[in-house]
Amino acid sequence: MTRRAVLICPGRGTYNAPELGYLKQHSPRFDAELNGFDAQRAALGQSAITTLDAAEIFDASVYTRGDNASGLIYASAFCDGSSLADDIEVVAVTGNSMGWYIAMALAGAVSDQDGFRLVNTMGNLMQQNLIGGQLVYSVCDAGWVVDEVVKTGLLALVKQIDTKPGHDLCISINLGGILVFAGNEKGLAAFEITVPNVGHFPMRLQNHAAFHSPLQEVVAAQGRAQLADLRVSAPKVPLIDGFGKIWWPDGCDTKAIWDYTLGSQVTQTYDFAGAIKAAAQEFAPDMFIVAGPGNTLGGAVAQSLIACGWHGMRGKADFEAAQEGKNFLISMGRGKQRLAVT
16 A cells, blocks of 8 residues: 655754764665765865765764755755655655755755755855854743744744844744744844743754845855756656745746745745645645654654644644554654654
């Protein structure tokens, strides 16, 4: 029996010390693709992705840089998404943040090598400019239910801070029960000193720029210039973007995808929770598969499904009960779960 799946591609922050050797372990049959990725980086004087992956020591100052992390995560997730069992039918592909670039490749909107060029170029530009930063803050309770009062208050605070002279702050990513904010130093600092400390929140993200905010317009413009010849095709399976919009294979405006990818995808809020909601409601899949290293994105997927009431889930307990019975959310970065889909 065919299993219908939505394939989800990760963003930054998923390749960490435990993930060293991920490619070597999980992608032995992708030598041609990996050699192509390495060749692109060699032409730019960058360390090979396979060399970074094979290192014995994880140096956060190296691996959290956008010009390294982006390529590692792309290669890992692309190989994962290309390794699914024959009985799995991918009915739609989406991603979080830079995961959009990986989703484009896995959906066939760009080739594997052009997808790597896209993600490597944007990762390089983000690192070279490194404009502003990001921080995260939780808006859900222990039961993974979003506290709308807290969320509304935070969004009002962000608008208030953003109006102050010299302050820039906006919501960067809607990540289920966590909101990611982007801004300049004054904006981020004003937020940090105003909100209560809850656990390890608010938390700055190391080596992250103000992704998905107007501060990245210069990066988007540079990307459009350097990737003017990037060939975009109609996807072979539906693509769901950071607005929750579905790009269907038939009648797809490929110029509009290019414009979105190197325009509003870079400079406007990325609604990952909205993308998951669209995937669940439009495609009613049997399972959600998170490709790539790490296991942190699974929580955001679960919280997003709870928020839209998928299969009547109202909180963490409902999710865990459903997961125990059907194992419908798979993170390929988790060994036992990976075996269920490869």
